[in-house]
Amino acid sequence: MSELVIKNLHVHVEGTEILKGVDLTVRKGEIHAIMGPNGTGKSTLAYALMGHPNYEVTEGEATFKGGRILELAPDERSHLGLYLAFQYPVAIPGVTVANFLRTAINAHRKAADPEDKGIPIPEFRKMLKERMNLLKMDHSFAGRYLNEGFSGGEKKRAEVLQMAVLKPEIAILDETDSGLDIDALRIVSEGVNALRGGDFGAMVITHYQRILNYIQPDFVHVMLHGRVVESGGPELALLLEEQGYDWLREKYGEAA
Ligand code: ADP
Ligand code: MG
Numbered sequence: 086m087s088e089l090v091i092k093n094l095h096v097h098v099e100g101t102e103i104l105k106g107v108d109l110t111v112r113k114g115e116i117h118a119i120m121g122p123n124g125t126g127k128s129t130l131a132y133a134l135m136g137h138p139n140y141e142v143t144e145g146e147a148t149f150k151g152g153r154i155l156e157l158a159p160d161e162r163s164h165l166g167l168y169l170a171f172q173y174p175v176a177i178p179g180v181t182v183a184n185f186l187r188t189a190i191n192a193h194r195k196a197a198d199p200e201d202k203g204i205p206i207p208e209f210r211k212m213l214k215e216r217m218n219l220l221k222m223d224h225s226f227a228g229r230y231l232n233e234g235f236s237g238g239e240k241k242r243a244e245v246l247q248m249a250v251l252k253p254e255i256a257i258l259d260e261t262d263s264g265l266d267i268d269a270l271r272i273v274s275e276g277v278n279a280l281r282g283g284d285f286g287a288m289v290i291t292h293y294q295r296i297l298n299y300i301q302p303d304f305v306h307v308m309l310h311g312r313v314v315e316s317g318g319p320e321l322a323l324l325l326e327e328q329g330y331d332w333l334r335e336k337y338g339e340a341a
Pocket of ligand 2: 127128129259260
């Protein structure tokens with residue numbers, strides 16, 4: 086069974102312990118929302134899982150499909166079927182969205198089979214069209230230079246398209262908590278909803294309690310002070326929408 090299992094994960098950033106023992110299991114086919122106030126370590130969890138060098142794992146373990154992943158390079162984790170949507174994607178002048186996606190697919194194919202000659206162009210075009218239709222995207226998008234002059238929403242669309250094309254088994258989507266991004270959240274949620282099914286699982290990280298307006302998670306987890314303190318179903322997100330995060334701070338103290 087394809088599952089991401091996180092056990093007692095401790096992570097330091099620049100010498101400070103940010104994650105203080107996170108436990109979480111995400112199976113293929115399940116959508117998990119990770120919520121919590123700003124500064125509680127949600128992004129730290131996403132970066133540590135994908136192997137960002139500034140995030141030092143000091144204790145604990147993460148496995149994917151039974152194999153340890155924390156020793157692997159980020160691209161190796163990706164080839165296994167994990168996907169991390171970057172909060173701030175970079176512009177690549179001169180490279181179209183389509184070319185970028187084809188390169189990404191070919192890297193995955195080559196990792197699975199060193200003899201692979203790359204996806205044939207007609208097959209790629211057909212698949213790209215299908216995926217763009219699924220996401221209700223204008224086909225002209227594929228011909229634009231990646232992230233060059235993209236609006237915030239268009240960057241999100243590029244990210245979601247990348248996910249739809251790479252078809253990860255588990256995607257980790259981290260949303261910024263700064264202004265503007267209810268719109269981004271909507272774009273990402275629609276993408277997740279379109280991909281939803283037995284072959285796709287996701288960890289959707291968000292500050293917004295209103296996530297239920299966009300996506301129906303199977304599980305909701307709340308992080309506080311570097312730990313997952315509450316887990317439940319969609320009713321937990323409703324409770325947060327009604328009551329905010331203050332009751333959690335009272336229940337678990339200012340710095341657990
Ligand atoms: P969240 O995503 O829940 O808002 P983060 O994981 O971004 O929280 O941050 C958790 C804590 O780690 C915050 O106190 C933040 O200031 C600190 N932190 C995050 N990244 C860095 C960094 N690169 N350098 C120093 N401190 C960091
Ligand atoms: Mg964050």
